[in-house]
Amino acid sequence: MRPSSLALRLKETFLRTDDGALMRYAFFSLLAAAGIFVAIDVRELSLANANLPGHDPMHTEAPVLPPALTDGVPQAPPVQPESPPEVLRQPMRFELLSGGTLRAEGSIDVGAATRFAEEIEARGEYVKSVALNSPGGSVDDALAMSKLIRDKGLNTRVASKALCASSCPIVFAGGVTREAEKDAVIGVHQVFNAGPARPSPEQAMSGAQSTTGRIARHLDEMGIGAGLWINALETPPDRLYYLTPDEMAEFKLTTDPVATAKQQD
Template sequence: MQRFIPKFYPQTGLKYVLVVQLTMAGLLIATHIFEMFPRLFREQVEMPSGPVSPGDQRREYRTDRPVPDLVTLKGPVELPMPEKFPDRLRFEEIVVEGAGNVLLVTGQIENGDASRFQIYLSGMSQVPDLVALHSPGGLVSEALQIGRHIRDNGMSSTVLAGAFCVSSCPYILAGGEERIVSRRGIVGLHQHYYEQPKYLPVIFAVESIQMGQGQTMEYLIEMGVDPSLMVYSLKTPPEQIYALVEEELTETRIATEVVD
């Protein structure tokens, strides 16, 4: 009896490769659709404006500039801060009367900024007394590293009058030995996007998201901040910011001192 030996045709192999590529492309498209669904069907809520007060603390989230009129400035701004946020962190050493050497950190937190911060810090003639923050946030992983650099160098952190520290920026604030927040500044939180593979549907990325949240909570505990701080972020959509009032700042210990 003659055995049948199937023949391999190169065209067949190419066909399978094409099918696999089309399947991967379909997964990519499905991922983007799944990510868009919550935004498409989420009810559009008109956000209030003006200064925040207890119970009225959600505002529009902006990455290009601070939200106008969010803080009532009855006195002078303590440091010259840009109205528009730089595309990545900018470092500037300033001497402030009554505060000593201040390292002003402004802009969005992007990939590599933690290394840039460490390099800038090592090049300074002396370690600054304060790290002043004015940032709309950015990459959580970079913010955690910068916060650890601040703690390792025994520095304090601050949000001065007129300054914004929102999204992932409060995790940098958490790194300070002392964390001083002005009543005329803003510390705010919302839901974060943790780094995850973009080629997988969201359902398969749950594990990495939970891992990121766990690492953030672990960091807060390490810094002496109550991890309940994350409740405010988890309950606030990404397009909004929840601005903490004085009681919340002190109870969660994200601020060790609130000043005028």
């Protein structure tokens, strides 16, 4: 059975299952990831881990916004982001806006989480929410930012025509309330950590599974439905699965502000 077929069967099975089986299908998604990475050519893994175009949004030739996942001719994203590619390629920077909103814009470079933590520490309790506009980047930094957002009880938002792709939805998932405005562009695909050295096939496989496990566990802890990560697993790194508003609500990536407020009372 081809890995893509396995992932498709897992997704179809998930959609027929209630929330009580979430952890079981999170485990199944790890198995799907293992199948995907076993099937990937060793040369492709080496190139990906060498940070070549198509895998690193900060690379000058890498596509900031990959085409949608399709069986035929790749399709453009549903909405074109407002920010130009040169803005999104820059290392992530932070700007304090009115109303306690901290804007995080640019690629999630190695060290972004440290700068983010310093920014939050310097602003004290004034920051209430984080507005994201990013094509993704470092998984480790995305996980650390997401955890800090949840620890601090902050909200997250993706504005209209802003981008949150690749590892950025991991950061978005950390918000207590999570809002995607109309025409926000949010997409997921396979992600894994890329190091400076080219690993052996065994090391690449181990690293891919470890990263997949950490992401799946974190999303579960954030209350995100397993269907989100299954869609990511079956989408190669040079494509994006663009989420519809209905899918974001179904996977609990976005929240109902009214229901969340009632839970906090």
